[in-house]
Amino acid sequence: MIRRRRGTADEAASPGPAHPGLLLHAATPGSGAAGEGTADGAPPRFTDGPADVLLRRLELTVRRRLDGLLQGDHLGLVPGSGSEAGDSRTYHPGDDVRRMDWPVTARTQVPHVRETIADRELETWAVVDLSASLDFGTANCQKRDLAIAGLAAVGHLTVHGGNRLGAVVTTGERVDRYPAMPGRLAAERLLRSVVATPRAAGGRRGDLAAALDALSRPPRRRGLVVVVSDFLGDDDWERPLRGLGTRHELLAIEVVDPRELELPDVGLLTVVDPETGQTLEVPTGNAEFRARFAEGATAQRARIAAALRRAGAGHLQLRTDRDWLMDVVRFVAERRRAGSGGASR
Numbered sequence: 621m622i623r624r625r626r627g628t629a630d631e632a633a634s635p636g637p638a639h640p641g642l643l644l645h646a647a648t649p650g651s652g653a654a655g656e657g658t659a660d661g662a663p664p665r666f667t668d669g670p671a672d673v674l675l676r677r678l679e680l681t682v683r684r685r686l687d688g689l690l691q692g693d694h695l696g697l698v699p700g701s702g703s704e705a706g707d708s709r710t711y712h713p714g715d716d717v718r719r720m721d722w723p724v725t726a727r728t729q730v731p732h733v734r735e736t737i738a739d740r741e742l743e744t745w746a747v748v749d750l751s752a753s754l755d756f757g758t759a760n761c762q763k764r765d766l767a768i769a770g771l772a773a774v775g776h777l778t779v780h781g782g783n784r785l786g787a788v789v790t791t792g793e794r795v796d797r798y799p800a801m802p803g804r805l806a807a808e809r810l811l812r813s814v815v816a817t818p819r820a821a822g823g824r825r826g827d828l829a830a831a832l833d834a835l836s837r838p839p840r841r842r843g844l845v846v847v848v849s850d851f852l853g854d855d856d857w858e859r860p861l862r863g864l865g866t867r868h869e870l871l872a873i874e875v876v877d878p879r880e881l882e883l884p885d886v887g888l889l890t891v892v893d894p895e896t897g898q899t900l901e902v903p904t905g906n907a908e909f910r911a912r913f914a915e916g917a918t919a920q921r922a923r924i925a926a927a928l929r930r931a932g933a934g935h936l937q938l939r940t941d942r943d944w945l946m947d948v949v950r951f952v953a954e955r956r957r958a959g960s961g962g963a964s965r
Contacts, residue, residue: 661760661942661943661944661945661946662759662760662761662940662943662944663678663681663761663765663766663768663769663944664677664678664761664765664769665761665762665765666764666765666768666815667762671812671815671816672812674815675772675808675811675812675815678768678769678772679772679776679808681945682769682772682773682776682945683776685945685949686773686776686777686945686948686949707734707735708721708724708732708733708734708735709732709733709735710730710731710732710733711725711730711731711732711733715733716733719733719734719735720732720733720734721733721734741781741782741783741784742778742783742784742843742844743783743784743786743800743840743841743842743843743844744774744778744779744783744784744785744786744800744843744844744845744846745785745786745787745788745800745835745840745843745844745845745846745868746771746774746785746786746787746788746845746846746847746848747787747788747790747828747831747832747835747845747846747847747848747849748767748768748771748787748788748789748790748814748848748849749767749790749826749828749831749847749848749849749850750764750767750789750790750791750814750817750819750820751790751791751792751820751825751826751827751828751895752791752792752819752820752821752825752826752894752895753826753850753852753853753894753895754767754849754850754875755819755820755894756877756894757877757940758877758878758879758940759877759878759939759940759941760940760941761940762940763850763875763876763877763940764819766875766938766939766940766944767848767849767873767875768811768814768815769938769944770848770873770875770936770938770944770948771787771811771814771846771848772811773945773948774846774871774873775804775807775810775811777952778844779802779803779804779806779807780804782802783802784800784801784802784806785800785801785806785807785810786798786799786800786801786810787810787814788831788834788835789813789814789817789831790826790827790828790830790831791817791818791819791820791826792820792825792826792827792895793818793820793821794818795827795830795831795834796813796817797834798810798813798814820894820895825853825895825896826849826853826895828847828849828851828857829854829856829857829859829860832847832857832860832861832863832864833860835864836860836863836864839867840867840868842867842868843868843869844868844869844870844871845864845868845869845870845871846870846871846872846873847861847870847871847872847873847933848873848875849872849873849874849875850874850875850876850880851872851874851924851927851928852880853895855923855924855927858927858930858931861927861928861931861933862930862931862932864931865931865932865933869934870931870932870933870934871933871934871936872928872931872933872934872935872936873936873937873938874924874928874935874936874937874938875938875939875940876921876937876938876939876940877939877940877941878939878940878941880917881914881917881918881921882910882913882914882917883902883904883909883910883913883914884904885904885905885907885910886904886905887904887905888901888902888903888904888905889901889902889903889904890902934951934955936948936951
């Protein structure tokens with residue numbers, strides 16, 4: 621399993637099923653394949669200027685792209701879902717089998733599902749991971765910028781009609797809670813607070829599990845929980861996430877950089893783990909080593925995806941080298957077409 625760097629360079633070069641290291645050094649603003657400036661489809665880099673100006677630019681981009689591509693009677697991430705029982709209807713292929721109405725099915729000998737009445741107000745809670753591993757990016761932006769952009773999209777898609785948005789933000793050093801408040805002005809204030817969250821000092825590991833536990837106590841009204849993280853490191857976050865899934869709809873936004881999936885051939889590379897301060901020499905010129913790294917990274921992402929499925933979470937992956945808003949559009953459009961109103965289990 622690929623984890624944040626442990627061991628020595630000799631251990632990394634030895635044969636094995638997966639490379640134990642992960643390229644997680646911090647990128648400088650403007651570095652990477654995209655060159656200087658903000659690439660098309662990339663969120664703003666919040667190290668490049670005043671936060672208010674960049675957030676306004678981000679808001680305009682989100683509104684223009686999502687409003688123009690997702691016209692319809694519902695723009696939410698959980699369309700049509702609710703907790704109040706409605707009428708039964710005949711089962712159609714693709715319906716959520718968890719909503720099977722077994723008494724009616726037994727009585728009529730025809731499969732039926734029980735529809736639900738959508739709640740008039742949705743309370744959305746976002747758990748945002750801003751640990752040191754997010755202060756990294758080799759393409760169009762840092763993962764931290766992309767995590768904030770994902771939170772902005774969630775706010776745009778959910779905060780309307782009296783819906784409320786709150787957040788729990790963790791850096792490994794601190795956990796900040798922001799109460800769920802209605803309205804776009806409150807969502808904007810929340811985004812400004814998240815952008816202003818101090819970066820974690822080097823050598824501090826993130827603790828996503830603690831943030832998820834903080835959200836579950838005290839129990840909150842049923843709603844939508846969105847977890848924004850890279851899900852790297854220990855997998856102790858799965859149990860509290862599954863606990864939240866018993867009460868809430870879940871959406872996991874996984875933030876990924878391409879260098880966490882495969883390594884380029886740049887010779888002997890020295891990388892630094894921001895969460896431990898350890899350094900590791902990576903022989904990227906070795907083709908066998910690069911292949912083992914890619915194989916291990918693929919297996920790691922598969923394990924993360926499987927854990928999210930077990931928790932009952934919808935899974936949206938955003939990458940620093942892709943048009944992140946198009947990924948959001950595709951995800952929401954697929955959920956709307958499915959019409960299940962819940963996460964795939």
